[in-house]
Amino acid sequence: MSAVLFIAALAFSLGGCIALALSQQRHWEAVMGRAARAQRWLRTAGWSLTAASLAALIVSDGLSFGALVWPMFSGAAALATAATLTWRPRLLRPLASCITT
């Protein structure tokens, strides 16, 4: 159970970072092409997912470890997001298309 939550926390962090990135016009355009407009509500979704990641970690690993793992997860997720946006932005296109419809 706690291993599942631990992995889920990483997924929440990653989802949160992707949402935060897509809420910015620059990255939204890189993923969806010129004309599209970024969805501002993604920002709220991004922060909520990041918070959910912390909550999951506190349940799985306790406050003491969770408080240390969380910033590291967020950093790793941000690194993965930045790398994807740099070299393979189109990978995020299916995800972004789901959001718009």
Added chain:
Amino acid sequence: MHWAHSWLGVVLGIVMFAVFWMGTLTIFAPEIDQWMIPETRIIHRERDISYDHLIAQLPPEATSSDYINFVVPTDRHPAIGFFYQGADGTFHDSALDPVTGQPLALTDSLAGSGFFYPFHLSLMIEWNGIGNWIVGLGALAMLILLVSGLFVHRKIIAEFFVFRPQRKARRAMLDLHNLSSLLGLPFYFLMPFSGLLIFAFLYLPWGIGEAFGGDMDAAYAEMSGDYAAPPRSGRPAALASVDAMKREAEALWSAAEGAPVKTNLVRVLNHGDASAVVYFRNTFPEDRVVLSKYVAVFDGASGRLIRNFSKPPVGEAVAWVEGAHFVKFGHWPLRWLYFVGGLGGCVMIATGMLFWLRSRQSRLAQTSPGYRVVEAMTIGGVSGIILASGAFLLANRLLPADAAVAGLGRAELEVRVFWLVWLATFIHAALVRERAWGQQCWAIAAAGAAAVLLNAVTTSQYVPSATASLHGAVTLMDMVLLAGAALAAWAAWRLAPKQDAQPAIRAIPAE
């Protein structure tokens, strides 16, 4: 603010990089120890070790020692740590076989815990303790740099996730500096902060001492549970059962905690004397961040409990911050995240220094001696210290067991190799300038690969065989060395000067 960010970075960048690099290695110091001292590559099993039995077979010169220390084995430290003060006052550090209790004939090396770790906290500069102060200054500078960086690189938040490697080198360097800084910011802040806190007794003793009338030993004992032994009485007395005392201590702690708590440390003071004292501590618990919450001290002759210490809540908060720095707990995913974070810090510091150079390259590179000094310091301070660390591992595998040159023992020679190679990288950088980056990266790649090869040859343990025989530490070290070598080779390839377009044009046949 801009001025402070640039100049603190340039002046202390090399110190900060060294501390971050060595700290990153120290995360895996126990594994490095096992790799460098192959006699300690033991498969750990939970055993009931009788400390009474170990004390009964002490080496003769330790029987009248004032200070005998056993470290309880764990899977990361599978041998019993054994440390005592001889009659002449010198300290002897060795290890005992966890099965037989006999001393292990160890390869003479300081390894990770004896070299990388002290380098991390004092740069191995022992003169007047000045090394600790330089590192402290580096930590303070780092905190200032992190805060000032948020203002200097104003667009840092708006450009979160932005990395443009295809742009000009200077722009790409700045992106990488911003990105690596922001991704690890909480970690980079926690590390110098907790590091300074760990050495608060050294850096800011006055406030702490005030409450104890300036008696720092008393202050330390009150906060950490340390116990100063009384002077020897001169009356010999037999030691009561240490195993019984250990059981009592662990029962006390477990009752207080509501969960099993084990001791990591068994210490006997004034052995053989009526004033003997036995001291237990759970220094590095596996399952929590907080360090050594409990201490129990017993009267050696009677076996009676004389001090039962547990940290007050404030002490526990401090011990959490310290534990977060020491990473001794048994949380492997977090340990790896620390390792990645540490490397990220190295990237942040290195790209910061490189950006300083790149910004001034066109104006100063040809004429300014100051530029050349910073350039050589940056190259030696970044790729140089990595190469020197690799050379330290190679020396460990290559030096014969009885190596001695000019009165220096084997362990000391390994350290000399480190310093000489590091010095050589600065000279190399000063001579060949920018090309030194690529050349030193090739050397790092070669050193990493050679270390894996030499380990296989000299210990007949390498990745598949070590994994099969459950020597996780060896597998881990070899894999990290190979990954590091590959990364260095890739960097060297990327840094190689691009072929000039001119000869290609001339080669077109003039028909």
